[in-house]
Amino acid sequence: PIAPTAEIVASARAWGTGVGAFNVILIEHAHAVIEGARDAGLPAILQISENAVRYHGGDIAGIARASLAAAAAAPVPVAVHLDHATDLRLVRAAVAEGIGSVMFDASALAHDANVAATTDAADWCRERGVWVEAELGEVGGKDGVHAPGARTDPEAAAAFVAATGVDALAVAVGSSHAMRTKTTVLDLDLIAALRAAVPVPLVLHGASGVPEPHMAEAVASGITKVNIATQLNIAFTGALRTALDADPDVVDPRRYLAPARAAVATEVARLVRTLDDVPGG
Ligand code: G3H
Ligand code: ZN
DSSP: OBOOHHHHHHHHHHHTOOEEEEEOSSHHHHHHHHHHHHHHTOOEEEEEEHHHHHHTTTOOHHHHHHHHHHHHTOSSOEEEEEEEEOOHHHHHHHHHTTOOEEEEOOTTSOHHHHHHHHHHHHHHHHHTTOEEEEEESOOSOTTSOOOTTOBOOHHHHHHHHHHHOOSEEEEOBSOOTTOSSSOOOOOHHHHHHHHHHOSSOEEEOOGGGSOHHHHHHHHHHTEEEEEEOHHHHHHHHHHHHHHHHHOTTOOOHHHHHHHHHHHHHHHHHHHHHHHHSOTTO
Protein backbone atom coordinates (compact mmCIF):
# COMPACT_ATOMS: atom_id res chain seq x y z
CA PRO A 1 0.00 0.00 0.00
CA ILE A 2 0.92 3.68 -0.21
CA ALA A 3 2.46 4.77 3.08
CA PRO A 4 3.39 8.33 3.97
CA THR A 5 7.13 9.09 3.90
CA ALA A 6 6.55 10.63 7.35
CA GLU A 7 5.53 7.23 8.74
CA ILE A 8 8.19 5.16 6.99
CA VAL A 9 10.93 7.55 8.09
CA ALA A 10 9.58 7.93 11.64
CA SER A 11 9.48 4.19 12.22
CA ALA A 12 12.97 3.70 10.76
CA ARG A 13 14.24 6.42 13.06
CA ALA A 14 12.53 4.86 16.06
CA TRP A 15 14.16 1.50 15.26
CA GLY A 16 17.55 3.03 14.46
CA THR A 17 17.41 1.61 10.95
CA GLY A 18 17.60 3.27 7.55
CA VAL A 19 15.15 3.48 4.67
CA GLY A 20 16.14 3.55 1.01
CA ALA A 21 14.75 6.30 -1.21
CA PHE A 22 15.21 5.34 -4.85
CA ASN A 23 14.90 7.60 -7.87
CA VAL A 24 12.32 6.78 -10.50
CA ILE A 25 12.98 7.87 -14.06
CA LEU A 26 10.92 5.29 -15.94
CA ILE A 27 7.96 3.21 -14.85
CA GLU A 28 10.40 0.25 -14.90
CA HIS A 29 12.25 1.84 -11.96
CA ALA A 30 9.07 2.11 -9.89
CA HIS A 31 8.19 -1.53 -10.55
CA ALA A 32 11.76 -2.68 -9.90
CA VAL A 33 12.06 -0.84 -6.58
CA ILE A 34 8.78 -2.30 -5.41
CA GLU A 35 9.83 -5.79 -6.53
CA GLY A 36 13.08 -5.47 -4.58
CA ALA A 37 11.34 -4.12 -1.48
CA ARG A 38 8.78 -6.93 -1.72
CA ASP A 39 11.53 -9.57 -1.97
CA ALA A 40 13.16 -8.11 1.14
CA GLY A 41 9.82 -7.65 2.92
CA LEU A 42 10.72 -4.04 3.74
CA PRO A 43 9.32 -0.57 2.97
CA ALA A 44 10.83 1.75 0.37
CA ILE A 45 10.45 5.28 -0.92
CA LEU A 46 10.05 6.05 -4.64
CA GLN A 47 11.26 9.52 -5.46
CA ILE A 48 10.77 11.61 -8.56
CA SER A 49 13.25 14.43 -9.08
CA GLU A 50 12.71 17.75 -10.77
CA ASN A 51 15.24 16.58 -13.38
CA ALA A 52 13.16 13.45 -14.04
CA VAL A 53 10.06 15.62 -14.45
CA ARG A 54 11.98 17.77 -16.94
CA TYR A 55 12.82 14.58 -18.86
CA HIS A 56 9.09 13.82 -19.00
CA GLY A 57 8.39 17.13 -20.71
CA GLY A 58 7.95 19.12 -17.50
CA ASP A 59 4.70 17.41 -16.49
CA ILE A 60 4.85 15.27 -13.36
CA ALA A 61 1.39 13.72 -13.85
CA GLY A 62 2.31 10.62 -15.86
CA ILE A 63 5.26 9.36 -13.83
CA ALA A 64 3.61 10.39 -10.54
CA ARG A 65 0.37 8.55 -11.32
CA ALA A 66 2.27 5.46 -12.46
CA SER A 67 4.39 5.49 -9.30
CA LEU A 68 1.39 6.05 -7.02
CA ALA A 69 -0.57 3.25 -8.70
CA ALA A 70 2.39 0.88 -8.34
CA ALA A 71 2.82 1.88 -4.68
CA ALA A 72 -0.89 1.37 -3.99
CA ALA A 73 -0.66 -2.17 -5.37
CA ALA A 74 2.56 -3.02 -3.49
CA PRO A 75 2.52 -5.73 -0.80
CA VAL A 76 4.89 -3.64 1.37
CA PRO A 77 4.60 0.03 2.44
CA VAL A 78 5.81 2.32 -0.35
CA ALA A 79 5.91 6.12 -0.32
CA VAL A 80 6.13 8.47 -3.28
CA HIS A 81 8.27 11.57 -2.75
CA LEU A 82 9.26 14.60 -4.85
CA ASP A 83 13.07 14.93 -4.91
CA HIS A 84 15.23 18.06 -5.37
CA ALA A 85 12.44 20.48 -6.28
CA THR A 86 13.69 24.03 -6.67
CA ASP A 87 10.40 25.45 -7.92
CA LEU A 88 7.35 25.76 -5.70
CA ARG A 89 5.12 25.30 -8.75
CA LEU A 90 6.43 21.74 -9.07
CA VAL A 91 5.77 21.17 -5.36
CA ARG A 92 2.16 22.26 -5.90
CA ALA A 93 1.80 20.06 -8.98
CA ALA A 94 3.20 17.04 -7.11
CA VAL A 95 0.89 17.54 -4.15
CA ALA A 96 -2.07 17.96 -6.53
CA GLU A 97 -1.22 14.50 -7.92
CA GLY A 98 -1.34 12.99 -4.42
CA ILE A 99 2.35 13.00 -3.52
CA GLY A 100 2.58 13.50 0.24
CA SER A 101 6.22 14.46 0.75
CA VAL A 102 8.73 16.69 -0.99
CA MET A 103 12.32 17.76 -0.88
CA PHE A 104 12.54 21.48 -1.44
CA ASP A 105 16.14 22.20 -2.41
CA ALA A 106 17.23 25.81 -2.08
CA SER A 107 20.76 24.80 -1.07
CA ALA A 108 22.32 26.45 -4.10
CA LEU A 109 21.20 29.84 -2.72
CA ALA A 110 23.16 31.88 -0.20
CA HIS A 111 22.35 30.89 3.40
CA ASP A 112 19.74 33.56 4.20
CA ALA A 113 18.00 33.09 0.86
CA ASN A 114 17.97 29.31 1.47
CA VAL A 115 16.32 29.91 4.87
CA ALA A 116 13.73 32.31 3.39
CA ALA A 117 12.81 30.11 0.41
CA THR A 118 12.74 26.93 2.50
CA THR A 119 10.56 28.59 5.16
CA ASP A 120 8.03 29.64 2.50
CA ALA A 121 7.95 26.13 1.04
CA ALA A 122 7.73 24.50 4.48
CA ASP A 123 4.87 26.82 5.53
CA TRP A 124 2.95 25.95 2.37
CA CYS A 125 3.57 22.23 2.96
CA ARG A 126 2.67 22.29 6.66
CA GLU A 127 -0.73 23.87 5.90
CA ARG A 128 -1.46 20.89 3.67
CA GLY A 129 0.01 18.15 5.82
CA VAL A 130 2.88 17.60 3.40
CA TRP A 131 6.19 16.31 4.86
CA VAL A 132 9.10 18.44 3.73
CA GLU A 133 12.83 17.79 3.49
CA ALA A 134 15.37 20.55 2.83
CA GLU A 135 19.13 20.78 2.44
CA LEU A 136 21.82 22.72 4.22
CA GLY A 137 25.49 22.67 3.22
CA GLU A 138 25.07 21.77 -0.43
CA VAL A 139 25.87 18.15 -1.34
CA GLY A 140 27.96 18.41 -4.53
CA GLY A 141 27.76 16.60 -7.83
CA LYS A 142 24.31 17.85 -8.89
CA ASP A 143 25.94 19.69 -11.78
CA GLY A 144 28.44 16.94 -12.53
CA VAL A 145 31.12 18.64 -10.41
CA HIS A 146 31.97 16.44 -7.45
CA ALA A 147 32.39 18.30 -4.17
CA PRO A 148 32.67 15.76 -1.37
CA GLY A 149 34.37 18.41 0.79
CA ALA A 150 31.17 20.28 1.74
CA ARG A 151 30.14 19.88 5.38
CA THR A 152 27.02 20.83 7.34
CA ASP A 153 27.77 22.45 10.68
CA PRO A 154 25.66 20.94 13.52
CA GLU A 155 24.82 24.25 15.19
CA ALA A 156 23.90 25.85 11.88
CA ALA A 157 21.77 22.78 11.08
CA ALA A 158 19.86 23.06 14.36
CA ALA A 159 19.24 26.77 13.72
CA PHE A 160 18.14 26.05 10.12
CA VAL A 161 15.62 23.43 11.24
CA ALA A 162 14.26 25.73 13.97
CA ALA A 163 13.95 28.67 11.56
CA THR A 164 12.36 26.78 8.67
CA GLY A 165 10.27 24.11 10.43
CA VAL A 166 11.30 21.34 8.02
CA ASP A 167 10.55 17.68 8.81
CA ALA A 168 13.90 16.25 7.66
CA LEU A 169 17.30 17.59 6.75
CA ALA A 170 19.69 16.60 3.95
CA VAL A 171 23.23 17.08 5.20
CA ALA A 172 26.67 17.32 3.61
CA VAL A 173 28.85 14.72 5.34
CA GLY A 174 31.27 13.61 2.63
CA SER A 175 29.06 12.28 -0.16
CA SER A 176 28.61 13.72 -3.63
CA HIS A 177 25.91 13.05 -6.21
CA ALA A 178 26.26 10.80 -9.27
CA MET A 179 29.39 8.90 -8.20
CA ARG A 180 30.06 5.84 -10.36
CA THR A 181 32.64 4.39 -8.00
CA LYS A 182 32.15 3.45 -4.37
CA THR A 183 34.98 5.58 -3.03
CA THR A 184 33.11 7.93 -0.69
CA VAL A 185 34.36 8.19 2.88
CA LEU A 186 31.69 9.67 5.13
CA ASP A 187 32.39 11.73 8.22
CA LEU A 188 30.70 9.43 10.76
CA ASP A 189 31.60 11.64 13.74
CA LEU A 190 29.91 14.58 12.04
CA ILE A 191 26.81 12.45 11.38
CA ALA A 192 26.68 11.58 15.09
CA ALA A 193 27.10 15.25 16.04
CA LEU A 194 24.33 16.27 13.61
CA ARG A 195 22.08 13.52 14.99
CA ALA A 196 22.62 14.89 18.49
CA ALA A 197 22.06 18.52 17.48
CA VAL A 198 19.14 18.24 15.05
CA PRO A 199 15.66 17.12 16.17
CA VAL A 200 14.51 15.83 12.75
CA PRO A 201 15.62 12.80 10.68
CA LEU A 202 18.80 13.19 8.64
CA VAL A 203 18.99 12.39 4.92
CA LEU A 204 22.07 11.17 3.06
CA HIS A 205 22.16 12.25 -0.58
CA GLY A 206 24.55 10.85 -3.16
CA ALA A 207 24.67 7.44 -1.50
CA SER A 208 25.64 5.63 -4.72
CA GLY A 209 29.27 6.50 -4.03
CA VAL A 210 29.16 4.94 -0.56
CA PRO A 211 30.32 1.31 -0.10
CA GLU A 212 27.35 -0.66 1.22
CA PRO A 213 28.82 -1.62 4.64
CA HIS A 214 29.67 2.08 5.07
CA MET A 215 26.00 2.98 4.36
CA ALA A 216 25.07 0.82 7.33
CA GLU A 217 27.66 2.64 9.46
CA ALA A 218 26.15 5.96 8.38
CA VAL A 219 22.74 4.73 9.55
CA ALA A 220 24.20 3.48 12.83
CA SER A 221 25.71 6.96 13.29
CA GLY A 222 22.38 8.75 12.74
CA ILE A 223 21.28 8.85 9.09
CA THR A 224 17.68 7.69 8.48
CA LYS A 225 16.80 8.27 4.79
CA VAL A 226 19.35 7.15 2.21
CA ASN A 227 18.92 8.48 -1.35
CA ILE A 228 20.19 6.20 -4.11
CA ALA A 229 19.91 6.86 -7.85
CA THR A 230 23.11 6.36 -9.84
CA GLN A 231 23.70 2.87 -8.42
CA LEU A 232 20.37 1.78 -9.87
CA ASN A 233 21.15 3.42 -13.20
CA ILE A 234 24.46 1.54 -13.36
CA ALA A 235 22.64 -1.77 -12.76
CA PHE A 236 19.83 -0.92 -15.19
CA THR A 237 22.08 0.21 -18.02
CA GLY A 238 24.58 -2.60 -17.51
CA ALA A 239 21.90 -5.27 -17.82
CA LEU A 240 20.34 -3.49 -20.78
CA ARG A 241 23.69 -3.30 -22.57
CA THR A 242 24.34 -7.00 -21.92
CA ALA A 243 20.93 -7.90 -23.33
CA LEU A 244 21.47 -5.78 -26.45
CA ASP A 245 24.97 -7.18 -27.01
CA ALA A 246 23.69 -10.74 -26.59
CA ASP A 247 21.09 -10.32 -29.32
CA PRO A 248 21.93 -7.78 -32.07
CA ASP A 249 18.58 -8.48 -33.74
CA VAL A 250 16.41 -7.65 -30.73
CA VAL A 251 13.86 -4.87 -31.32
CA ASP A 252 11.15 -5.49 -28.72
CA PRO A 253 11.95 -3.18 -25.77
CA ARG A 254 10.47 -5.72 -23.35
CA ARG A 255 13.29 -8.11 -24.22
CA TYR A 256 16.00 -5.76 -22.92
CA LEU A 257 14.01 -3.75 -20.34
CA ALA A 258 12.89 -6.84 -18.41
CA PRO A 259 16.47 -7.85 -17.49
CA ALA A 260 17.30 -4.21 -16.71
CA ARG A 261 14.30 -4.04 -14.39
CA ALA A 262 15.28 -7.32 -12.73
CA ALA A 263 18.83 -6.04 -12.15
CA VAL A 264 17.46 -2.96 -10.37
CA ALA A 265 15.16 -5.12 -8.23
CA THR A 266 18.16 -7.22 -7.12
CA GLU A 267 20.11 -4.07 -6.16
CA VAL A 268 17.16 -2.66 -4.23
CA ALA A 269 16.52 -5.87 -2.30
CA ARG A 270 20.14 -5.97 -1.17
CA LEU A 271 20.22 -2.25 -0.34
CA VAL A 272 17.06 -2.17 1.75
CA ARG A 273 18.29 -5.22 3.69
CA THR A 274 21.65 -3.53 4.29
CA LEU A 275 19.97 -0.37 5.56
CA ASP A 276 17.63 -2.36 7.80
CA ASP A 277 20.30 -4.64 9.22
CA VAL A 278 22.31 -2.11 11.15
CA PRO A 279 24.32 -2.69 14.31
CA GLY A 280 22.19 -1.40 17.20
CA GLY A 281 19.20 -0.97 14.82
O1 G3H B 1 18.44 12.72 -4.46
C1 G3H B 1 18.97 11.72 -4.98
C2 G3H B 1 20.24 11.21 -4.52
O2 G3H B 1 20.90 12.05 -3.69
C3 G3H B 1 20.95 10.20 -5.32
O3 G3H B 1 22.32 10.41 -5.52
O4 G3H B 1 22.71 9.34 -7.72
O5 G3H B 1 24.55 9.78 -6.18
O6 G3H B 1 22.90 8.03 -5.63
P1 G3H B 1 23.16 9.32 -6.31
ZN1 ZN C 1 20.14 14.16 -3.91
